Amino acid sequence: MFNLANSLTLGRVLTVPVIVLLMYFPNHFTAFLAAVLFFIASVTDVMDGIVARRQNQVTNLGKFLDPLADKLLIGSVLIMLVELGWVPAWITIIIICRELAVTGLRAIAMEKGLVLAADKFGKMKTVCQSFALGPLLLNYQYFGVDWHRVGTYILYVALFLTVFSGANYMYNLYKIWLSNDQ
Template sequence: MFNLANNLTLARIGAVPILVILLYFPGRGACIAAMLVFIAAAVTDIMDGVVARSRNLVTTLGKFLDPLADKLLISAALVMLTRLGWVEAWVAVVIIGREIAVTGLRAVAADYGVIIAADRFGKLKTVLQMMALCPLLLHFPVWGWDPAPLGSVLLYLALVLTLVSGVNYFYSFGKTAAWSEKSAR
């Protein structure tokens, strides 16, 4: 249960309170530290999957914790950035709301015996969200370059992909549920 892949996922969850504390009193140093913590946590997202598949360490706990860790990390960053006024609240609400909706959809799908795995849109959405949040967390200009506009553009692109991937999950499940209802008759 507590293999290397799951421990990497747990480390990502453990990064969440550190990120929140760093952003609670934002300054240049705290923002740089928050971005580095976020990047390190994001890297564990790549590593845990690679380790789990290459060492045959895929577990039910890992399948549950991995997407939960992503949602906690991204949601915490969005909430704190909204608190600071660096991200518009409606953007955070839409992104977090989509995550909750897809999580609920997965629970309903499980009742149908359907497992909704992350598809390419969902994976790309997570990568784009993480890429957007890095410059937004950095916030302060570095060597004369302001990272906030890049982060904002990437976040709006991530928002569109977030919605597209959410609609895709619901559409795909709707087709599967309709087929299974039809087959049951």
């Protein structure tokens, strides 16, 4: 049950409270540490899937934990960024509502025996969100770069992908429902 892949995913979940705690005391040092931890957690998101497939460690626990870990990490960081005034609340609301809507639709689809795997747009969304949140966590200038501005630009791209991938997921699920009703 707790193979390497699942342990990496669980490790990602356990970084969330540490990152949130660091964000409660925002300064150059804690912001840098939070960004480093977020980066490490994001890398484990890629690694757990690779390990699970290569070592044949795909489990039901992993299928449950992996998307949950992503949502906990991204959602918690976004909420803290709103709390700090570093990200507008409306962006966080849209991103979290999309995640809840897709998760709810997945549950309904599974109940009907339908499975719609994450597509390339959903994966691009997750990567783009991670690339946005890293610089936003840094927030301060390091090496003459305004990381907050960089993260904000990437976040707007991530927001577009979030809405687009959510709409695409709903459309594809609708097509599957229609084809199964006939």
